[in-house]
Amino acid sequence: MQHRREIEGLRALAVIPVVLFHASVPGFGGGFAGVDIFFVISGYLITSTIMAEVATGTFTLGAFYERRARRLLPALFTVMGVSAIMAAVLFIDEDLRKFGQALGASALFGSNLLFAHKVGYFDDVEGYQPLLHLWSLSVEEQFYLLFPLAMVWLLRRRPGWPLPVILATLGLSLAAATAMIERDPQAAFFLLPTRAWQLMIGAACAAGVRQPRPRPLPTIVGLALIVLGFAMIGPTMPAPGPAFLLPTIGAALVLLYADPRQAVGRLLSLPPLTAVGAASYGIYLWHNPLLAFLHYAWFGPAPWTLTLATILLSVALGFASLHWIERPVRNRSRLKSRSALLAFGLGGMVLATVWGTALHLRLLPQSGPVNAGSLVEPVVIPAGRLAYVVYGDSHARQYYSGTSERFGNGALLSESACLSLPGVSNVAPKEDGASCKELTDRLVKLARERNIRTVYWAQRWERDLYRNAGGASLGSTAGAGKAELLAGIRRLAGALPPGTRIVLIGNVPTAQAAGPQMAGGYPRCRAYINVACPVQYPAAQAEAHAVNLALADLAGADPGIEWYDPAASLCGNGVCWIMLGDEAVYADHTHLTPKFAKILVAHWPAP
Numbered sequence: 001m002q003h004r005r006e007i008e009g010l011r012a013l014a015v016i017p018v019v020l021f022h023a024s025v026p027g028f029g030g031g032f033a034g035v036d037i038f039f040v041i042s043g044y045l046i047t048s049t050i051m052a053e054v055a056t057g058t059f060t061l062g063a064f065y066e067r068r069a070r071r072l073l074p075a076l077f078t079v080m081g082v083s084a085i086m087a088a089v090l091f092i093d094e095d096l097r098k099f100g101q102a103l104g105a106s107a108l109f110g111s112n113l114l115f116a117h118k119v120g121y122f123d124d125v126e127g128y129q130p131l132l133h134l135w136s137l138s139v140e141e142q143f144y145l146l147f148p149l150a151m152v153w154l155l156r157r158r159p160g161w162p163l164p165v166i167l168a169t170l171g172l173s174l175a176a177a178t179a180m181i182e183r184d185p186q187a188a189f190f191l192l193p194t195r196a197w198q199l200m201i202g203a204a205c206a207a208g209v210r211q212p213r214p215r216p217l218p219t220i221v222g223l224a225l226i227v228l229g230f231a232m233i234g235p236t237m238p239a240p241g242p243a244f245l246l247p248t249i250g251a252a253l254v255l256l257y258a259d260p261r262q263a264v265g266r267l268l269s270l271p272p273l274t275a276v277g278a279a280s281y282g283i284y285l286w287h288n289p290l291l292a293f294l295h296y297a298w299f300g301p302a303p304w305t306l307t308l309a310t311i312l313l314s315v316a317l318g319f320a321s322l323h324w325i326e327r328p329v330r331n332r333s334r335l336k337s338r339s340a341l342l343a344f345g346l347g348g349m350v351l352a353t354v355w356g357t358a359l360h361l362r363l364l365p366q367s368g369p370v371n372a373g374s375l376v377e378p379v380v381i382p383a384g385r386l387a388y389v390v391y392g393d394s395h396a397r398q399y400y401s402g403t404s405e406r407f408g409n410g411a412l413l414s415e416s417a418c419l420s421l422p423g424v425s426n427v428a429p430k431e432d433g434a435s436c437k438e439l440t441d442r443l444v445k446l447a448r449e450r451n452i453r454t455v456y457w458a459q460r461w462e463r464d465l466y467r468n469a470g471g472a473s474l475g476s477t478a479g480a481g482k483a484e485l486l487a488g489i490r491r492l493a494g495a496l497p498p499g500t501r502i503v504l505i506g507n508v509p510t511a512q513a514a515g516p517q518m519a520g521g522y523p524r525c526r527a528y529i530n531v532a533c534p535v536q537y538p539a540a541q542a543e544a545h546a547v548n549l550a551l552a553d554l555a556g557a558d559p560g561i562e563w564y565d566p567a568a569s570l571c572g573n574g575v576c577w578i579m580l581g582d583e584a585v586y587a588d589h590t591h592l593t594p595k596f597a598k599i600l601v602a603h604w605p606a607p
Contacts, residue, residue: 006258007041008277009268010251014038015280017230019287019314022133023307030233033247035136036198036240037226038284040251042140043202050148051162051206054155061148066338067330068144071281073344074329075321076137079285080106083130086293095296102131107349109141116190130289135190142192143199163207166200173197174242181238189239198240198248205252214259222253223264275319282321287314380412381446388454388607391443393418395508396458398591402601403456410607411452413443419463419477421488422495426463429471437468444495454607455496458505460590461485461551462544478546485547486554493560503605504551506565509542509576510590536575539567543590566600 014034021031053059080103087099105114112135154162173196180188188194229247237243258265267273276283290310294302302310328334335344378397388410390396390403396414403410418436419426427433446452465474465481475481493502539545548565555563570576570585578585580596587593592600 004258005260005274006265006268007045007255008280009270009273010037010041010254010258011277011280012273013226013268014041014251015284016276018133018284019311022288022291023311028230029235030230030237032235032239033229033233033244036244036248037251038136039140039195039198040202040205040248041255042143043199044206044252044255045202046144046147047151047166047203047206050151051155054152059152061152062338064148065144068141069342070330070335071326072137072141074325074335075282075285076106076134077344078321078325079289080131083289083293086289087130090293090296099130102129102134106131106134106138107351109138111135112138112142112190112192116187130292132292133284133288139190139192139195140199143196147199147203163204166203166207170197170200170204173200177240178242181241185238188241195240198244201248201252202255205255209256213257214262214265215257216262216264218253218257219259219262219264222250222257223267225250225253276315279315279318279322281318282326283315283318285321286317287311290314290317378412378414378416381450382409382411384409386411386450386452388456389413389443389446389452390456390458391439392457392459392505394591395460395505396456398594398597399456399458399505399601401594402598403604405598406601406604407607411446411450413439413446415439417460419459419461419465421465421485422491423468424465424474424484424488425468426465427468428464428466440492440495443492447496447500451497453497453500455500455502456505456604457502459507460544461507461547478544482547482550486550489551489554489561490558493558501560501562503562503564504555505600505604506548506551506563506567507542507544508586508590508592509539509545509567509571510586536577539571539574539576542567542571542576562605564600564604569600569603570596 014037016034017028017031018034019031020028021034025031050059050064084099084103087096091099101114102111105111111131115129115132115135150165151162154165173193177188177194177197180194226247227250229244229250232246233239233243254264254268258268260266260269287310290313291307294306294310298306378394380400386409387407388403390400390410390412392414394414394416397412397416400410400412415436417426418433418439420436420439422440425433425437427436443455447455462476462478463481464476465484466472467474474484477485489502489504493500496502548567552563552565555561567576570580583595584593585596
């Protein structure tokens with residue numbers, strides 16, 4: 001197929017907005033639609049190549065897939081390898097595990113399937129997914145596996161059918177995307193069936209217009225539609241719905257009618273644009289990992305100078321990839337034989353899959369904290385004598401491994417995000433929450449049936465309370481609802497078997513109430529090296545500080561209730577710490593790491 005410089009310029013118009021969107025540059029909220037333009041270009045080029053080679057009798061599937069592998073795999077595996085090294089250095093274990101999932105899925109060209117069920121494209125993932133952008137490569141690779149088989153069969157057996165079949169597929173896919181946006185927007189965004197219509201637009205251009213004639217007006221309209229699409233589309237717009245016809249139809253008009261002798265063709269053929277377009281694949285591969293790792297280490301938006309430097313580094317690495325990896329492999333000066341390419345491709349896929357699976361399954365040494373509450377079931381009631389029960393929400397769960405090690409056989413009765421008192425809970429009127437409302441009754445029943453005499457009650461204590469009957473609001477436990485909280489604890493103490501001791505475990509002193517900057521303190525400390533980590537904050541600004549004081553007063557006035565304050569181990573001299581030594585205290589914004597959860601349990605009174 002004849003090389004067209006204006007297509008390189010169109011690639012530049014696609015990749016530049018994508019990079020600026022991921023860099024959060026103002027005015028480029030619709031930049032992610034550049035990926036849609038890439039899909040149109042891919043559909044056009046692949047279909048044109050297949051049709052030309054079938055017509056001359058030179059097409060073979062082996063040669064086709066070899067070209068795709070030479071085009072995509074070397075640069076892709078390079079970026080994945082470098083990203084894996086950076087993730088191992090920077091990420092804590094829970095984030096490294098997520099990265100491992102993405103790494104393995106990307107190696108098998110199935111990351112779009114993973115992300116369709118794991119994370120939204122516009123979620124605030126704070127750098128957890130440096131490989132999120134590889135979803136589009138997975139879509140294309142799935143297309144490359146299926147489309148050539150169907151296209152070659154049609155061209156050889158039913159020569160008049162390719163265009164009608166392409167148009168029918170386009171219509172069905174667009175209809176499916178429009179319907180799926182309402183039911184499952186993430187699946188609509190990431191999956192091939194709802195993206196195929198964009199690839200089919202390009203395919204229809206190639207199959208429907210064999211010898212397009214240069215026409216100035218359609219190319220001007222096409223460029224205008226692309227610009228209008230970027231301006232109108234935003235992160236809140238359903239994707240890839242009908243609005244995305246603007247940039248994709250615009251790209252189709254440019255592909256069909258642009259020519260270097262016309263204004264739009266001359267514009268797209270300018271050397272700076274064609275140079276960026278030629279390196280667009282490498283730029284696309286590099287930009288997202290670099291920006292993601294920058295945001296992870298800095299936590300949140302980095303200074304514009306660092307963001308600009310990262311963008312420029314992405315461009316530089318894209319050009320380096322083009323000149324030292326992509327072209328040498330495509331020109332066969334490296335990986336000359338098909339067998340060498342096959343060995344490289346299979347080896348890279350196996351290595352990335354095994355490495356990613358190992359990270360996901362935690363077969364490698366842990367690089368940092370993990371949420372302790374995620375490692376045990378919410379309810380654990382072993383056989384035999386039970387010395388105690390740990391009761392509460394996910395904060396209770398984070399301590400259970402420690403109590404099992406220190407105190408032996410005991411039960412765990414918990415439900416995430418649940419504060420349950422007799423007749424009162426944090427379940428709002430419009431929520432069901434029956435299991436949360438009943439948690440107190442289950443505790444009383446368990447204590448009576450198994451003769452349990454010690455209850456360790458650990459919660460996130462600052463919650464809004466409601467009457468279970470009628471749903472009347474009682475206010476926050478830090479304000480109007482404080483009296484009801486204390487009264488509810490007394491009611492529960494009275495409902496338990498005589499002589500049962502309640503040990504109230506105070507709210508861990510996280511920085512959630514210490515203002516926007518401090519509230520995000522724990523993620524700023526996730527990175528291996530990070531000068532932005534605040535390390536400490538005033539103890540008086542710790543979450544639920546006022547509630548903890550009220551709970552301590554309650555325990556001091558009731559001989560059947562005892563009190564343990566986590567701040568005794570995590571705070572001192574009027575400050576609380578996010579880091580102790582060189583280790584992070586918190587696994588997330590409110591839970592402790594397993595190590596520090598066990599450190600606190602070591603100070604609890606024995607059953």
